[in-house]
Amino acid sequence: MLSKKLFSIIISFFGFIKILLFFCKIESLHYSKMNSNSKTFTDIYNTHYKKAFYFVKSYVHDESIAEDIVSESLIKLWEQLKQREINPIAPFLLTILKNKALDFLKHQEVERAALEEIKSWREYDLSIRICSLEECNPYDIFSGEVESIVNSTLKLLPPQTRDVFMMSRFQNKSNKEIAESMNISIKSVEYHITKTLKVLRVALKDYLPIFFFLFI
Numbered sequence: 001m002l003s004k005k006l007f008s009i010i011i012s013f014f015g016f017i018k019i020l021l022f023f024c025k026i027e028s029l030h031y032s033k034m035n036s037n038s039k040t041f042t043d044i045y046n047t048h049y050k051k052a053f054y055f056v057k058s059y060v061h062d063e064s065i066a067e068d069i070v071s072e073s074l075i076k077l078w079e080q081l082k083q084r085e086i087n088p089i090a091p092f093l094l095t096i097l098k099n100k101a102l103d104f105l106k107h108q109e110v111e112r113a114a115l116e117e118i119k120s121w122r123e124y125d126l127s128i129r130i131c132s133l134e135e136c137n138p139y140d141i142f143s144g145e146v147e148s149i150v151n152s153t154l155k156l157l158p159p160q161t162r163d164v165f166m167m168s169r170f171q172n173k174s175n176k177e178i179a180e181s182m183n184i185s186i187k188s189v190e191y192h193i194t195k196t197l198k199v200l201r202v203a204l205k206d207y208l209p210i211f212f213f214l215f216i
Contacts, residue, residue, distance in 0.1 A: 041078045044074055052074070052097055053066055056100075057095060060102045069097065073093060146210060157199065197215060
């Protein structure tokens with residue numbers, strides 16, 4: 001028994017052949033009434049646009065995209081006709097349409113795969129955040145381990161940096177009050193606080209939500 005995929009390929013092949021024969025029939029009827037030297041772009045356009053449009057649209061499923069592909073294909077056909085004799089025209093044009101439609105569909109496939117990958121990553125990230133929050137125990141914020149990390153990290157800082165940070169975060173003093181108390185500029189206060197936050201963020205990398213809750 002034929003697989004669905006193989007059956008689909010066979011149907012598509014016979015559909016393509018049917019369309020090609022239709023193109024050739026229309027072209028033959030039209031150009032039998034014309035001298036090959038009298039072909040203009042308007043002739044090409046009027047003869048092929050409608051059937052080319054429906055052919056492409058049946059694959060790309062987008063009217064504006066189909067219009068663009070057909071217009072580009074007819075221009076390419078016309079440029080080739082100016083350089084050499086093409087007979088019959090229909091298979092040549094259909095090849096151009098096919099390749100341009102394929103390029104569009106393959107590009108869509110790449111975009112779809114990328115979007116699926118992004119969606120998959122977002123779902124994974126969301127799952128991790130849900131699990132992390134479910135496991136978060138508010139009492140851990142004030143656990144001995146976190147407090148120990150904070151204290152040991154602050155001890156490694158220069159005295160002035162440590163004092164500025166403790167006055168800011170533990171004594172709730174404003175930058176202006178700290179500057180006046182320590183006889184330094186407000187910019188210096190901001191520098192010491194920023195420096196400490198960077199160090200603490202690294203030290204509490206396994207407790208980042210707690211870091212944000214306590215110090216930001």
